[in-house]
Amino acid sequence: MPVFTSRIDVSSEAFANDRSDMLALVDRVHTLKDRSSQASERRRAVFEERGQLTPRERIARLLDPGLPFLELFGMANYLIDTSDPEKSLPGANTIAGIGFVSGTRCMIYASDSGINAGAGTPKTGEKLRNCLDIALDKKLPFLHLVESAGANLLEYRVAGWAWGGGAFRRLAQLSAAGVPSFAVLHGPSTAGGAYYPGLSDYVIAVKGRGRASLGGAALVRAATGEVADEEELAGAQMHAEISGVVEHLVEDDAHAMAKLRQLVARLDWNRNCAAPAQGNYAPPHYSPEELAGVVPVDYRKAYDTREVMARLADGSDLDQFKPDFGPSLVCIQTSVMGHAVGMIGNNGPIDPNGAAKAAQFMQLCDQADMPLVFLNNITGYMVGKDYEQAGMIKHGSKMIQAVSNVRVPKITFYIGASFGAGNYGMSGFAYEPDFLFAWPNSRSGVMGGEQAATTMDMVARGSAARKGFEVDEAKLSERKAALLAHFEQQESAFYTSGQMLDMGIVDPRDTRKIIGFALDTCREARGREVRTNTFGIGRM
Numbered sequence: 189m190p191v192f193t194s195r196i197d198v199s200s201e202a203f204a205n206d207r208s209d210m211l212a213l214v215d216r217v218h219t220l221k222d223r224s225s226q227a228s229e230r231r232r233a234v235f236e237e238r239g240q241l242t243p244r245e246r247i248a249r250l251l252d253p254g255l256p257f258l259e260l261f262g263m264a265n266y267l268i269d270t271s272d273p274e275k276s277l278p279g280a281n282t283i284a285g286i287g288f289v290s291g292t293r294c295m296i297y298a299s300d301s302g303i304n305a306g307a308g309t310p311k312t313g314e315k316l317r318n319c320l321d322i323a324l325d326k327k328l329p330f331l332h333l334v335e336s337a338g339a340n341l342l343e344y345r346v347a348g349w350a351w352g353g354g355a356f357r358r359l360a361q362l363s364a365a366g367v368p369s370f371a372v373l374h375g376p377s378t379a380g381g382a383y384y385p386g387l388s389d390y391v392i393a394v395k396g397r398g399r400a401s402l403g404g405a406a407l408v409r410a411a412t413g414e415v416a417d418e419e420e421l422a423g424a425q426m427h428a429e430i431s432g433v434v435e436h437l438v439e440d441d442a443h444a445m446a447k448l449r450q451l452v453a454r455l456d457w458n459r460n461c462a463a464p465a466q467g468n469y470a471p472p473h474y475s476p477e478e479l480a481g482v483v484p485v486d487y488r489k490a491y492d493t494r495e496v497m498a499r500l501a502d503g504s505d506l507d508q509f510k511p512d513f514g515p516s517l518v519c520i521q522t523s524v525m526g527h528a529v530g531m532i533g534n535n536g537p538i539d540p541n542g543a544a545k546a547a548q549f550m551q552l553c554d555q556a557d558m559p560l561v562f563l564n565n566i567t568g569y570m571v572g573k574d575y576e577q578a579g580m581i582k583h584g585s586k587m588i589q590a591v592s593n594v595r596v597p598k599i600t601f602y603i604g605a606s607f608g609a610g611n612y613g614m615s616g617f618a619y620e621p622d623f624l625f626a627w628p629n630s631r632s633g634v635m636g637g638e639q640a641a642t643t644m645d646m647v648a649r650g651s652a653a654r655k656g657f658e659v660d661e662a663k664l665s666e667r668k669a670a671l672l673a674h675f676e677q678q679e680s681a682f683y684t685s686g687q688m689l690d691m692g693i694v695d696p697r698d699t700r701k702i703i704g705f706a707l708d709t710c711r712e713a714r715g716r717e718v719r720t721n722t723f724g725i726g727r728m
Contacts, residue, residue: 363724
């Protein structure tokens with residue numbers, strides 16, 4: 189067995205320093221997420237006065253105890269609602285992820301009504317649409333816990349309204365695809381939000397609290413002059429007895445979660461999904477806990493990507509493909525938690541041979557139906573006369589062709605740099621990997637800030653020389669510093685995750701578990717048979 193031999197001294201000062209730097213970033217992620225949960229928790233007294241559970245208590249009651257929950261888009265909207273990092277709340281006023289309910293893997297999407305009454309943020313709609321896309325692709329029942337004040341009309345943007353209809357379309361497509369959706373009305377769901385229960389296959393509503401209407405009482409009066417009682421217009425009991433929008437009327441939030449668990453159990457969703465054989469697999473020879481110190485926070489400091497792979501792979505057993513051909517691009521066949529995978533990582537920029545090797549490796553994995561795991565630490569493809577003449581464009585295009593067209597699951601982690609077209613070849617955001625997560629030290633963008641600032645500095649000096657102008661050093665230095673700051677702010681994982689250019693920032697030490705969970709999810713989806721229909725289930 190080709191067990192990798194690590195060259196890292198985990199007792200060294202360098203390792204301790206790198207670990208300390210990484211864990212400080214991990215702590216920052218937790219602090220930011222805690223900021224949102226604490227903001228929601230401040231409304232606990234209001235929930236208790238109403239006889240309600242808080243949003244996080246609802247999810248805790250819903251999930252199977254002790255089984256994993258993979259949070260998704262936990263940093264959404266960070267630094268978008270405000271540019272002040274000390275005030276911005278991540279999460280987009282929602283909580284989302286994949287977890288187990290009555291033994292069934294489900295997509296869960298819940299309003300965090302403890303924050304601004306669950307009103308939408310600039311990224312709330314995008315987060316919902318992305319979660320629906322994952323539910324459709326992975327054949328996951330979609331469980332929507334609704335209690336939201338809806339869109340903030342003071343921050344209305346026509347583009348948000350135009351994109352918003354995509355959530356309704358996806359709910360309709362989910363139902364037609366044979367994947368059930370559930371909505372629980374814990375509180376109001378007004379205007380466009382009324383279509384969430386309207387387009388869900390099953391609706392549960394809490395008596396006296398759940399409401400759904402196309403127009404609230406104030407809007408109805410403003411539009412028609414009609415004075416309507418809220419319960420008559422939108423109440424849970426009315427919808428259960430008169431309109432038929434609600435299938436199950438429940439007494440309170442706890443009852444709602446128990447009923448939802450019961451309904452999911454009755455699906456018997458796993459009956460036709462063959463469980464994969466659970467073979468015995470060895471843990472990594474080197475502990476995943478060491479990942480916090482294996483990768484330097486500064487992406488400019490070199491390390492061997494195989495050190496990362498050895499702490500992810502079963503038994504640290506790495507079978508390297510063409511190790512001496514294009515060696516800066518590392519291709520490994522291995523397994524993670526019993527799943528055979530191909531891993532691709534970077535030990536430097538990608539040269540023509542490395543790109544050609546990666547393209548061949550991806551095709552071989554596709555042929556063998558072997559999922560691909562990409563570990564991004566890439567500053568880009570090589571440039572310069574020798575590389576252009578060696579066909580960098582041609583071979584880089586082969587790699588992009590391969591990553592664009594493989595049919596196997598792709599799981600991507602940004603673990604360092606992920607710049608330029610190197611990001612594309614390594615299955616970055618635009619290549620729609622099945623799952624994409626970032627380590628807190630990672631940086632992504634068209635190029636590094638220092639490279640961009642230096643490039644523009646050289647361009648400005650060249651232009652001045654051609655025109656015979658004298659360079660204003662002070663002004664040029666000021667422009668260079670401004671450009672550097674502009675790029676570095678946007679390349680941070682905290683910024684890009686707020687923009688939803690990944691599915692969340694994760695602790696490096698959790699990477700192996702996340703890969704295993706993601707591969708289980710993909711395998712289950714590919715083996716599941718669903719009963720499709722031309723149309724979604726009509727509400728009668």
